[in-house]
Amino acid sequence: MPRIVKHDEKGPLEVNGKMICQCGLSKNFPFCDGSHRKTLDEEPGKTYKYNTDGSRKVVE
Numbered sequence: 001m002p003r004i005v006k007h008d009e010k011g012p013l014e015v016n017g018k019m020i021c022q023c024g025l026s027k028n029f030p031f032c033d034g035s036h037r038k039t040l041d042e043e044p045g046k047t048y049k050y051n052t053d054g055s056r057k058v059v060e
């Protein structure tokens, strides 16, 4: 069942030496794979939808 989940964090959380994804974009979830770099230029107050092909769009 598809879900829409909002994530506000733009980087991982280190737990016992492991980097845990908080952005929701990792393809190796729950571990960070560096995909959070795509979020670094997000503008405050906007909501983005990320597609599986790597593209994104602003959601109204």
Ligand code: FES
Pocket (backbone or CB within 6 Å): 010, 011, 012, 013, 020, 021, 022, 023, 024, 025, 026, 031, 032, 033, 034, 035, 036, 037
């Ligand atoms: S925090 Fe999600 S990929 Fe790094």
